[in-house]
C-alpha cells in the first residue's frame with residue numbers, strides 16, 4: 001500500500017484537544033474523498049480513543065498523547081493513538097461492550113464503537129506503561 005500522506009501530533013491530555021485531534025484527522029482523511037458518513041465514523045472513532053487517554057490513561061494528571069494518521073492509495077485510513085498512562089490490565093475484558101471502570105457516566109462502548117466504525121482495531125497495553133490503539137478503515141470504492 002502506497003502512503004499518500006501522514007501526520008504526527010503530540011498534545012497534553014486536556015479535553016479541549018479531543019476536538020483538535022478530531023479536526024486534524026478529519027482534514028487528513030478528507031483527502032481520500034470519503035462519504036459524509038465515513039468521515040463521521042472516523043471522527044467519532046478518534047474522539048473515543050483520545051477521550052480514553054484523557055479520562056482513563058491519566059486519571060489524576062495531564063500526560064502526553066501521541067496521534068498518528070496515515071492515508072493510503074486505494075482509500076485506507078490508519079490512526080494510532082498512544083499514551084504513557086496507567087495501562088489496561090486485561091485488554092480482552094476492556095474491549096467487551098459495556099465494560100467500563102469509569103462509573104455511571106461512562107457507557108463502556110468506546111472500543112466497540114471504534115471497532116465497528118473503523119473495521120479494524122488493535123489494542124496493545126501494559127500496566128504502568130501505557131496503551132497503543134491502532135485503527136484502520138477501508139473506505140468504500142468511489143468512482
Ligand SMILES: Nc1ncnc2c1ncn2[C@@H]1O[C@H](COP(=O)(O)OP(=O)(O)O)[C@@H](O)[C@H]1O
Pocket residue numbers: 048052053056057058083085086087088094095099100101102106107108109110111112131
Ligand atoms: N488509554 C487507556 N488507558 C487506560 N485504560 C483505558 C484506556 N482506554 C480504555 N481503557 C479502559 O478500558 C475501558 C473501556 O473503554 P471504553 O470501551 O472506551 O469505555 P469507557 O471509556 O466508556 O469506559 C475503560 O473503562 C478503561 O478501564
Ligand SMILES: [Mg+2]
Pocket residue numbers: 048051052109110111
Ligand atoms: Mg471510552
